[in-house]
Amino acid sequence: MIKRFSLLFSLLLSFSVSAQTLLVLGDSLSAGYQMSAEEAWPSLIPIELEKRNQFVTVINASVSGDTSGNGLSKLPALLQEHQPTTVLIELGANDGLRGFPPNVLKNNLNQMISLIQSSGAKAIVMQIRVPPNYGQRYQQLFENVYPQVSNETDTPLIPFFLEQVILNEEWMMSDGLHPKPAAQPWIAEFIANELEPFYPL
Incomplete structure (x- = not known):
């Protein structure tokens, strides 16, 4: 009986961990x-998370050129379609x-966080x-704005990865704004480390 309970508990725990879904809105x-979508850090981060015993499905809903307003307008449909457990908001540069x-x-960040929390998901900015x-x-x-929103909504705030990447000229494109494919594995590792206090995702 005890063995059966242990097996059932293990299966339930495994299902709980495997049910983690991270939506990246950026x-x-x-x-x-x-670069190809496969080279971008959201495609690489599941490997980094798995190293930390976190088995996460990552949905990359990021679109080049998007503003916080664009993200807000798309978010309700994304939440309904993917039902993520966590949403990482990487918006505002544009x-x-x-x-x-x-x-x-x-205002846009506050509204996004409210929508995410109302859906039952965890928001990280x-x-x-x-x-x-x-x-x-x-x-x-x-x-x-970012620490203000974080404090007012009790939402975790993680550092901007570009601050470290930009120090390495070989990792940056000629526009001085975007990281090259060579930087993406480091970014994935950086973000996995920053997300660690909030596991499970």
Whole structure:
């Protein structure tokens, strides 16, 4: 009887772990700009997660050029279709490059988090930083949105991977904005490490 219970518990635990689904909602930094989808870090992260005994199905819903507003408009259908257990939001870079008001970004992030939480999933936000194209004041206001949203919604905030990648010139494309395929395995490992406190996903 005890053996049967142990076997049943093991099967249930295995099912629980295997049922993890991570939806990545991002822009070109996650979509795999100028590379195949298989080379982009969301396609590589299941391998990194498996090394940590996390068996996760990853859905990459990232689209190059997307803003936080684009992500918000697509999110309800994505949640309904994929029913993820966790959603990683990697959006805002295009908002910043286009000079969108920080309060618009904040409102969009808040709405996305609310939708995710209402669906029963866990929301995780990635900090985004932008070049000082519009001056240091705008840059600071923009970047402050992420910790504000994290604190106000009690949502985990993980660091921006590009801050480390950009230090290696061989990993960056000539535009100075996008990582090359060579950087993607490192990014996958970096994100898997940052997600570790929130396992299971």
